[in-house]
Amino acid sequence: MSEKVTIYDIAEKLNITAATVSRALNNNPKIKESTRELVIKTAASMNYKQNKLALALKSGRSNNIGVIVPRIDSNFFASVIRGIEEELQPHGYQVIICQTHESKQRENENLYTLIDAQVDGILMSVTDVTSENDDAFNNVLQKNVPLIFFDRSKHIDGVSSVTINDFRGGYLTTKHLINEGCRHIAHFSGDQSLEIFKNRFLGYKQALLDHGIEFNEEYVIPVKSMVEAGKAAVDKLLQLETPPDAIFSSSDFAALGAIQELKERNISIPNEFCVAGFSNEPFTKFMELSITSVDQSPLEMGKMAARVFLEQVDKTDTIKIEKKVVLAPELHIRKSSSRTNF
């Protein structure tokens, strides 16, 4: 029962052609009103459902868009995806998810796979920008498939991006720490080949400069986005001749690790030491000692990326609009860095 019903079945039943059925269902104005009604009624009664695959083959558009992220089980990326899905669903697009696990090879595979699957666009957060081999990206562009970067982007001509102002995020946070009286501010930096981390670092540096605080190379520690990494980094910092009195971490997880380590050493937060993170992961506000962090409005970022995609799709192929959307970061000041009062 319930074998697939096609427009040919409807046509046969009504003694007309599949072409007429197709036109009737697509509101082609050349169809007699009575025929249209009859076809629509019959289609409904036969429980007809358009075969999207046939449509896709004919039109060359799959109505699927691909999203590539390092991993999906992080609040930030999951929220971005949520935003994308919510924005694109009403337009009839389905979202296909791929993860890179920070592997450039996986990223390339995913790109090729998505193109093979004939997606109508690719929204992604880049995994690795050091590689000089951009074949996979070029392949996407050559195929004229809209490509949009979010959060972690890469400079490629004709590619739009939606990011936050990481420089400003770093600047604001550092300035806040300075305002709280900290004068020896360390920085946990992520992989500086990624712009987001580079910019957070630069914002940090600029804030120091603007407030007459000397930049100290030793205070910058490369750190993975993990609790353990934060602990180890604190250990390292406290061995310095002049240990710092604050940390601006580009990762909430590392910030958490730092706090745990400082507590174990009975260093009082925020009195003796202030800590601020980045990303506004849910746990930062849940802690008893809530953690100051920079919100990246992931939901908004996802929606924005989706909107940029919608603008680019359907545009004349020849014109390449390169759009750079930069969202404002929002510093959430919490207990881990509030000496004044809370």
Place this chain on the structure above:
Amino acid sequence: MSEKVTIYDIAEKLNITAATVSRALNNNPKIKESTRELVIKTAASMNYKQNKLALALKSGRSNNIGVIVPRIDSNFFASVIRGIEEELQPHGYQVIICQTHESKQRENENLYTLIDAQVDGILMSVTDVTSENDDAFNNVLQKNVPLIFFDRSKHIDGVSSVTINDFRGGYLTTKHLINEGCRHIAHFSGDQSLEIFKNRFLGYKQALLDHGIEFNEEYVIPVKSMVEAGKAAVDKLLQLETPPDAIFSSSDFAALGAIQELKERNISIPNEFCVAGFSNEPFTKFMELSITSVDQSPLEMGKMAARVFLEQVDKTDTIKIEKKVVLAPELHIRKSSSRTNF
């Protein structure tokens, strides 16, 4: 440049037929070795990529599978999806994500949309089981598309599911609280029309019974999975004649709210009051007062659901294997309920 290369282009170049090209590329044994090599080499040199849409139309299989969850930006669901994606990717399947936001209507829409998109299977966590209208589900089954429930399931003949033993989760947690000396254990329950919440409740009840503790209806509070809901529930509980001395919450977020409220009232945890949650959300172990919680092994659940799907797809259509996989919950005992020592 780089116009789509088809097997016809290759055929033309080599002065053979598209059929031969197709067979050569598909390792059909009837093709002369020399021809095969030539075709493969030429295909590579022309940068040929198989059009998956054409293949999908011909074969009726899209190589996409749909995943429906209430929301993606929750650690649990995101992790399940991660598991699904990792397990299915090597088999050439792409994962399409849909969210219901706990709306039955959205759930139905998603089901129809995925079927329209010709997915090869649907893995989902049910949103609402109260509804008697199963048209959307029946539509899936009629179309012979494998349907697999994970976590939140629903009894439908021929539908497999992967869940955890929620009863046992509830039982273990409650027993643990009893072992810690609690005798008045309250329960934050989710929507009991969902089996997961029903079973956690039943496990809780059974543990009380088995340990000679009277079940008190007043101690069971229906609670949304939100921090605020937990606070309100505590407020309510403390007004009882005999307030409880412990809470087993079916939500980590509500458990967190409870802890916050108890702290505000200067009730000491775990000495005066023990709290345990459910889901093992990342924040539960990050808190200074870490929260006892039940782990649902979401990654494993996702992988398992994917494996069940792989078993069912390609099976003779007539045989309906109904597989019920039940994973073991794992209680993570933490500070919020550890009176003994930690």
Place this chain on the structure above:
DNA sequence: AACAATTATGTAATCGATTACACGAAAATA
């Protein structure tokens, strides 16, 4: 009434790949 203009529908190609069937050529057998 004869012809033009309009409207509705049919015919057939197309999207790109797969595959049952047919057929010619080469190899094996008698």
Place this chain on the structure above:
DNA sequence: TATTTTCGTGTAATCGATTACATAATTGTT
């Protein structure tokens, strides 16, 4: 050498929908 197998390839239909073009049916015009 004649005949049967085997092998390799070509022919053409198919998946389901869309659409340019052709044609039939209807209406309008003089």
